[in-house]
Amino acid sequence: ETGVTQSPTHLIKTRGQQVTLRCSSQSGHNTVSWYQQALGQGPQFIFQYYREEENGRGNFPPRFSGLQFPNYSSELNVNALELDDSALYLCASSFQGAGEQYFGPGTRLTVT
Amino acid sequence: KQEVTQIPAALSVPEGENLVLNCSFTDSAIYNLQWFRQDPGKGLTSLLLIQSSQREQTSGRLNASLDKSSGRSTLYIAASQPGDSATYLCAALPGGSEKLVFGKGTKLTVNP
Numbered sequence: 001e002t003g004v005t006q007s008p009t010h011l012i013k014t015r016g017q018q019v020t021l022r023c024s025s026q027s028g029h030n031t032v033s034w035y036q037q038a039l040g041q042g043p044q045f046i047f048q049y050y051r052e053e054e055n056g057r058g059n060f061p062p063r064f065s066g067l068q069f070p071n072y073s074s075e076l077n078v079n080a081l082e083l084d085d086s087a088l089y090l091c092a093s094s095f096q097g098a099g100e101q102y103f104g105p106g107t108r109l110t111v112t
Numbered sequence: 113k114q115e116v117t118q119i120p121a122a123l124s125v126p127e128g129e130n131l132v133l134n135c136s137f138t139d140s141a142i143y144n145l146q147w148f149r150q151d152p153g154k155g156l157t158s159l160l161l162i163q164s165s166q167r168e169q170t171s172g173r174l175n176a177s178l179d180k181s182s183g184r185s186t187l188y189i190a191a192s193q194p195g196d197s198a199t200y201l202c203a204a205l206p207g208g209s210e211k212l213v214f215g216k217g218t219k220l221t222v223n224p
Contacts, residue, residue: 042201042214056211090155099144099205101212103156
């Protein structure tokens, strides 16, 4: 059974640029959630995708957007990067309604 | 709005000591509660998940309890080891939601 994978591991971007982060869900899971974790804080929910549609969104601006593909993998896109977007971005997969979420290793984004 | 608090923020103990980490939540209408471990700069590893109908879960030296009426959960670690040093996060899943609400974590250091 393959666990949740994320790419890239880390990247550095300049303010104003755009970035795409990728996540492959665990085998058998149909739901992907994205979280942002700033240094020293708990993860904050960004949004969730189920059946290729957004299924709930946290308090993040529209420049944070996502996609889910037919194989349940997902992308997180962030436009017009700001310094405060520097964080660890975590992807979690689950089976809708089962409750337990399994997290990937994260992508460390640094915005300079 | 669900809020999760973890106390203490940091804890340092000698090897071999038994210890308790605390987690409190404001809304008792939760579906489940998960405890995670996070090593520096890494993703989240699920330790224990307690369904709302359960009182506790055990895995090896770890025991987690849940008291919905008081809005509290504890993670008990027996015979602590230096390898247990990490940040421990608890997260509540509100009923009818797929969005985990996290505390800020407790940073545990076990000294040899």
